[in-house]
Amino acid sequence: MKFKNASVIGLGYIGLPTAAALATQKISVLGIDVNKQAVDTINKGEIHIVEPELDVAVQAAVTRGYLRASLQPKPADAFLLAVPTPFMDDHEPDLSYIKSAASSIAGVLEPGNLVILESTSPVGTTEKLSRWLAEERPDLTFPHIAGENSDIRVAHCPERVLPGQVMYELVHNDRVIGGITPKCTRAARSLYEIFVRGECVETDAKTAEMCKLTENAARDVNIAFANELSLICDRTDIDVWRLIELANRHPRINILQPGPGVGGHCIAVDPWFIISQSRNLTPLMQAARAINDQKPDWVVKKVNTSIEQIIQDQPQRAREDITIACFGLAFKADIDDLRESPAMDIALKLAAGHTGTVLGIEPNIEALPQKLENSQLKFESVEQALMTADVYVLLVDHKEFRRFNPTTAGKVTVDTRGIWQ
Ligand SMILES: NC(=O)c1ccc[n+]([C@@H]2O[C@H](COP(=O)([O-])OP(=O)(O)OC[C@H]3O[C@@H](n4cnc5c(N)ncnc54)[C@H](O)[C@@H]3O)[C@@H](O)[C@H]2O)c1
Structure with missing residues (x-):
């Protein structure tokens, strides 16, 4: 034709x-x-x-x-x-x-x-x-x-x-x-x-539809496995990123990376197109969705535990004087897209629940979207956040955040991406 x-x-x-x-x-x-x-x-x-x-x-x-x-x-x-x-x-x-x-x-x-x-x-x-x-x-x-x-x-x-x-x-x-x-x-x-x-590979319409959904459901399930490992490793004090790096040296193992949750408009959405048509046949995909959707709340709890620890170690500190810096708001590295972002979800939950200051640092945007202007989240530059934060929460592995490492300076960190390990 x-x-x-x-x-x-x-x-x-x-x-x-x-x-x-x-x-x-x-x-x-x-x-x-x-x-x-x-x-x-x-x-x-x-x-x-x-x-x-x-x-x-x-x-x-x-x-x-x-x-x-x-x-x-x-x-x-x-x-x-x-x-x-x-x-x-x-x-x-x-x-x-x-x-x-x-x-x-x-x-x-x-x-x-x-x-x-x-x-x-x-x-x-x-x-x-x-x-x-x-x-x-x-x-x-x-x-x-x-x-x-x-x-x-x-x-x-x-x-x-x-x-x-x-x-x-x-x-x-x-x-x-x-x-x-x-x-x-x-x-x-x-x-x-x-x-x-x-290559333009030929098939029928139904297989082509299922192929796209399968690709993203496979990534969702694999990320859920990594996220589940990250919870186990946190409890047992094992570095999950090192663990995965070692496991992936096996010639037939390829585990993806854990993170703060799964966002964006593809991986977090497309598995539902399979699940909605086959609810009884998709316990694995449904479990993966639940694990990935629960990860932001786990990160929020982890940050709150860090704050408790600071107050326990320094009883003179008041909670409202503790500043949390959330590094990254986009749904993945080096883009400006905030849609369905687990990082944004975590930053907003922290801002709503913490009595002190919560900073949002996103080098790929000029300002927070207008609809967030009334949230307690304060848009801040990397430099300013580095000077004022007490708790450093790494949510997105943007290239700008790879240039420093607060853990080496003895800072309290919650690193959901493993770049400051
Ligand atoms: N963005 C990605 O990375 C990506 C990757 C793979 C697949 N997809 C899929 O591609 C499709 C499009 O995604 P997108 O990211 O380009 O969406 P988008 O929101 O960026 O663009 C969609 C556009 O369609 C327009 N639109 C809506 N209804 C219309 C109508 N009736 N007539 C004409 N225009 C209309 C909107 O105004 C918008 O400009 C989705 O199914 C998405 O899941 C997206």
């Missing part, structure tokens, strides 16, 4: 880099988003999110006329949906963004079009997408009913890029591509081969 143009629906961390990657290969791309500010920014050749090298790619694509953004879909050879797939309060997947994106493109679909779901989705969602499109366009045939003879091809191709390295990984990672029929798979593959240098 040949593509002259494509439309990417949802211009966030995944959609915009994908649109830029296609446009760089001289495919004419129309990006669609419901956020007018994002649309206007992109049409100026600028970007509204933080991702290295994306600004250069978008500016070049817009200047050369290959990328444009709009609030309104138009006809295109291919449509890629990269809209959010969060979960609701009961951990059930929220597919409303996909449904509304489907509804917005249904009216402009033409026979021969390809529709690809890139959003991370529970098994069966690609087929649901095909059904939703069919309900709005009874004049066209879709692969869940018409099979190989359908007017429209529908496929899933999950994204597995690492924030901070998206522009490289988008091109160099292998892609798993699963259509509702083999013809759908092959059509989607020919689109990705325009810009992907990794």
